[in-house]
Amino acid sequence: MTLTNSQKRFNDNLIKLSIENNYEQCIDEWSFIEYIKKTDYDNNCLCGKPLIHQYYFINEKTEKIICSGKSCKQKLERLKKNPNSRKNIDLSKIIRMTNGIKNIGDFNLVKYCKRNFKIIIDFHLNKITQITNIKELYDYKMYLLKEWNSFFNINNLLDEIKRIENEIIETERLENEIIETERLEKKRLEKERLEKERLEKKRIEKERVEKERIQCKKNYIFGNSGKTLLWLVNNSTLIEIQSLLNNGGITEEQYNIILDKR
Numbered sequence: 001m002t003l004t005n006s007q008k009r010f011n012d013n014l015i016k017l018s019i020e021n022n023y024e025q026c027i028d029e030w031s032f033i034e035y036i037k038k039t040d041y042d043n044n045c046l047c048g049k050p051l052i053h054q055y056y057f058i059n060e061k062t063e064k065i066i067c068s069g070k071s072c073k074q075k076l077e078r079l080k081k082n083p084n085s086r087k088n089i090d091l092s093k094i095i096r097m098t099n100g101i102k103n104i105g106d107f108n109l110v111k112y113c114k115r116n117f118k119i120i121i122d123f124h125l126n127k128i129t130q131i132t133n134i135k136e137l138y139d140y141k142m143y144l145l146k147e148w149n150s151f152f153n154i155n156n157l158l159d160e161i162k163r164i165e166n167e168i169i170e171t172e173r174l175e176n177e178i179i180e181t182e183r184l185e186k187k188r189l190e191k192e193r194l195e196k197e198r199l200e201k202k203r204i205e206k207e208r209v210e211k212e213r214i215q216c217k218k219n220y221i222f223g224n225s226g227k228t229l230l231w232l233v234n235n236s237t238l239i240e241i242q243s244l245l246n247n248g249g250i251t252e253e254q255y256n257i258i259l260d261k262r
């Protein structure tokens with residue numbers, strides 16, 4: 001198969017930027033990062049052609065980034081392998097934020113990261129400050145250590161993670177404290193309610209007993225007779241009433257009341 005000049009340039013450049021010396025093998029070192037459409041031809045394909053449609057790829061072993069045009073990319077469909085690694089997704093956002101990578105080919109991610117240090121730090125900081133739980137913070141820390149630590153100094157980011165972690169722990173502690181205070185207050189109120197209820201029951205019972213006592217007293221106003229007024233009115237004979245009067249069981253006044261009511 002005969003290669004055109006531009007195809008040959010693309011292949012030669014790709015091999016130069018890879019670890020493997022064989023074109024077919026070195027393809028596997030590269031992953032797709034991002035497609036960016038520009039308004040002017042501000043970058044070139046690895047074959048040399050100026051590009052508006054720019055496809056960015058990273059070599060996972062050499063950390064080089066290249067730009068490719070549509071037709072060269074099509075020859076390299078295998079480059080699309082692993083396009084969704086977390087680092088590459090972030091890298092694609094960063095590439096967009098930094099307006100792409102001007103120079104093609106011999107591009108080194110370490111240098112790139114150093115040059116765009118502030119932008120990349122801010123990018124990660126922005127992501128970190130949006131995290132609200134410990135586990136995600138830990139994940140991000142591991143991600144930075146694994147994928148970014150070799151490109152730039154991540155100490156500031158790790159400090160920020162630590163700070164947010166402490167903040168979350170403190171917030172959770174305060175929340176728990178509030179919950180505990182509320183729980184105790186609820187318990188206290190419940191105890192208070194039960195005590196009130198108990199006292200109220202006691203009061204009602206006392207009232208009932210008192211009423212009963214008064215009622216009994218009323219019923220037994222003819223105390224020494226041992227009989228209620230109602231009974232004496234309804235059931236007693238005149239002789240019995242007179243006998244009660246004579247024995248001091250009832251007073252004369254009471255005797256008259258019974259007679260009246262009969």
Ligand SMILES: [Zn+2]
Nearest residue numbers: 045047069072
């Ligand atoms: Zn090309």
